[in-house]
Amino acid sequence: xxxxxxxxxRMELAGSSTSRPVMLAIAGDSAxxxxxxxxxxxxxxxxxxxxxxxxDDYHRYDxxxxxxxxxTALHPxxxxxxxxxxxxxxxxxxxxxxxxVYDHDTGQLTRPVLIxxxxxxxxxxxxxxxxxxxQACFDITVYLDxxxxxxxxxxxxxxxxxxxxxxxxxxxxxxxxxxxxxxxIRPQRSAADIVVRFGPIEGRQDPPDTPxxxxxxxxxxxxxxxxxxxxxxxxxxxxxxxxKRDEDGRPVExxxxxxxxxxxxxxxxxxxIWAELDTESELPVTLGHIGDGxxxxxxxxxxxxxxxxxxxxxx
Amino acid sequence: xxxxxxxxxRMELAGSSTSRPVMLAIAGDSAxxxxxxxxxxxxxxxxxxxxxxxxDDYHRYDxxxxxxxxxTALHPxxxxxxxxxxxxxxxxxxxxxxxxVYDHDTGQLTRPVLIxxxxxxxxxxxxxxxxxxxQACFDITVYLDxxxxxxxxxxxxxxxxxxxxxxxxxxxxxxxxxxxxxxxIRPQRSAADIVVRFGPIEGRQDPPDTPxxxxxxxxxxxxxxxxxxxxxxxxxxxxxxxxKRDEDGRPVExxxxxxxxxxxxxxxxxxxIWAELDTESELPVTLGHIGDGxxxxxxxxxxxxxxxxxxxxxx
Numbered sequence: 001x002x003x004x005x006x007x008x009x010r011m012e013l014a015g016s017s018t019s020r021p022v023m024l025a026i027a028g029d030s031a032x033x034x035x036x037x038x039x040x041x042x043x044x045x046x047x048x049x050x051x052x053x054x055x056d057d058y059h060r061y062d063x064x065x066x067x068x069x070x071x072t073a074l075h076p077x078x079x080x081x082x083x084x085x086x087x088x089x090x091x092x093x094x095x096x097x098x099x100x101v102y103d104h105d106t107g108q109l110t111r112p113v114l115i116x117x118x119x120x121x122x123x124x125x126x127x128x129x130x131x132x133x134x135q136a137c138f139d140i141t142v143y144l145d146x147x148x149x150x151x152x153x154x155x156x157x158x159x160x161x162x163x164x165x166x167x168x169x170x171x172x173x174x175x176x177x178x179x180x181x182x183x184x185i186r187p188q189r190s191a192a193d194i195v196v197r198f199g200p201i202e203g204r205q206d207p208p209d210t211p212x213x214x215x216x217x218x219x220x221x222x223x224x225x226x227x228x229x230x231x232x233x234x235x236x237x238x239x240x241x242x243x244k245r246d247e248d249g250r251p252v253e254x255x256x257x258x259x260x261x262x263x264x265x266x267x268x269x270x271x272x273i274w275a276e277l278d279t280e281s282e283l284p285v286t287l288g289h290i291g292d293g294x295x296x297x298x299x300x301x302x303x304x305x306x307x308x309x310x311x312x313x314x315x
Numbered sequence: 316x317x318x319x320x321x322x323x324x325r326m327e328l329a330g331s332s333t334s335r336p337v338m339l340a341i342a343g344d345s346a347x348x349x350x351x352x353x354x355x356x357x358x359x360x361x362x363x364x365x366x367x368x369x370x371d372d373y374h375r376y377d378x379x380x381x382x383x384x385x386x387t388a389l390h391p392x393x394x395x396x397x398x399x400x401x402x403x404x405x406x407x408x409x410x411x412x413x414x415x416v417y418d419h420d421t422g423q424l425t426r427p428v429l430i431x432x433x434x435x436x437x438x439x440x441x442x443x444x445x446x447x448x449x450q451a452c453f454d455i456t457v458y459l460d461x462x463x464x465x466x467x468x469x470x471x472x473x474x475x476x477x478x479x480x481x482x483x484x485x486x487x488x489x490x491x492x493x494x495x496x497x498x499x500i501r502p503q504r505s506a507a508d509i510v511v512r513f514g515p516i517e518g519r520q521d522p523p524d525t526p527x528x529x530x531x532x533x534x535x536x537x538x539x540x541x542x543x544x545x546x547x548x549x550x551x552x553x554x555x556x557x558x559k560r561d562e563d564g565r566p567v568e569x570x571x572x573x574x575x576x577x578x579x580x581x582x583x584x585x586x587x588i589w590a591e592l593d594t595e596s597e598l599p600v601t602l603g604h605i606g607d608g609x610x611x612x613x614x615x616x617x618x619x620x621x622x623x624x625x626x627x628x629x630x
Binding site (some may be wrong): 109 | 397401
């Protein structure tokens with residue numbers, strides 16, 4: 001093979017002075033809440049400062065073609081992961097990409113779109129943290145880890161209302177995907193700086209319409225805001241911050257925000273997170289919106305924490 | 316903006332050991348003969364060693380959208396040239412790209428395709444040499460420069476037989492495109508190592524079915540094979556190699572191969588080119604095929620010269 005011309009190397013180096021966006025990954029299984037989490041961040045920062053994209057668009061086969069293969073859309077072989085890595089590298093170094101597009105309505109791959117990185121880039125999807133190179137492209141990594149029964153409920157609701165499936169079809173698809181969820185999706189949990197689990201409080205028999213709580217696992221792989229002031233007093237029953245060991249034994253902090261937390265109490269935590277940023281801008285009020293139009297305090301705090309990390313990365 | 320993580324830089328550097336293909340650009344206006352020239356090279360080297368792509372696929376707008384704009388498909392603003400440059404850089408450094416696809420039949424942009432560089436990559440199209448960065452990605456650059464009346468004939472023939480237009484439509488489109496041909500396409504001529512002009516011999520009144528001659532302008536920007544042995548004798552009337560000045564005054568060699576050159580004479584030139592390679596492989600016999608199934612000696616020699624340069628680049 002030939003030697004690359006010096007002139008080309010020179011131009012490559014010239015490109016390295018491009019300004020680089022802050023990159024946030026939100027990984028998780030289908031219907032784990034990625035879009036809801038992302039949307040609040042986009043609303044808070046505004047579309048001129050933040051760009052979001054979904055890496056499920058990097059499907060290698062369309063829905064019809066997948067029928068001829070022994071794997072589901074979750075399998076790495078079913079995706080152009082090398083191109084996904086390449087595009088993440090390009091975005092992380094401030095360069096535009098022509099991103100493929102998968103149409104969830106028709107199941108077809110269609111015309112690609114230009115993505116130009118802004119100050120912040122959110123990358124959500126099934127496999128954004130599958131490889132080490134992909135992981136290396138992010139400043140902050142999140143894994144969404146709801147209990148499986150909650151995620152199944154969400155997926156049935158969404159795929160029947162928005163994607164035209166019957167409940168039986170969705171449940172059959174979930175069962176078919178389970179081995180690949182286990183093999184490829186859930187291992188990404190260990191690559192995340194923050195693991196987010198929205199769900200009912202374990203061990204309690206709350207009625208079904210109780211707002212979901214958030215259990216945030218904060219790994220010391222990034223520097224989290226100092227929240228000791230909020231939790232110094234021992235009477236905060238609806239929020240806790242505890243030192244603990246993660247599933248794999250690694251030391252982490254566990255931040256719990258219960259679904260029934262009083263607004264004035266969660267407000268204290270929000271102010272503490274925001275104060276750590278030392279910014280003059282106002283605390284955003286658009287956070288915590290869930291699909292049905294109500295506000296979730298645990299979601300708002302989760303989004304605020306991610307916002308903290310994004311804004312902290314540009315300082 | 317944030318500092319790129321060291322881990323990402325490390326991985327970027329790791330990628331630089333990828334083997335790099337030899338990159339050949341064939342630029343020229345619509346129907347200038349790019350595909351015919353390319354096909355002979357692909358046939359000679361075989362699809363496992365050579366990859367060809369057309370950068371007209373980087374159209375920013377589809378045919379319908381273009382109707383709302385004051386420019387034609389030839390205009391740089393009508394193309395994702397920055398993405399084209401990026402993909403050329405990636406290919407030149409041995410990396411795959413997910414290339415957009417423009418469907419000439421429907422005028423629509425469709426599902427992109429994976430291009431993985433092989434030992435040789437040919438990039439043909441309207442604007443592959445439009446920018447300095449794009450030029451820097453190539454080892455060998457060619458500009459196809461037939462006389463306008465020949466190109467117009469070719470375009471009418473192709474677009475009426477293969478793309479469903481009437482002659483009047485094609486001629487109207489040519490007139491509409493002329494200002495952009497002048498402003499954006501033809502300036503690429505000066506960036507080419509080799510300018511190829513297939514056409515009738517100037518100043519002669521040959522009958523219309525006389526095979527076209529080739530006039531090759533060989534710039535000293537790359538090292539051409541030493542052909543002095545072939546042209547030492549002065550009696551070669553159907554082939555000439557002359558030192559001359561190009562349109563812009565720069566010194567070049569002009570290689571003329573007349574359409575009526577006897578096979579035994581052109582064979583001498585072919586052998587001389589091939590001998591310079593010092594290779595044990597046989598001189599390819601598949602060169603020179605034109606659309607109507609006949610063989611053109613001037614085309615065969617042009618292709619052989621390009622083949623020489625490609626193979627010479629890997630030595």
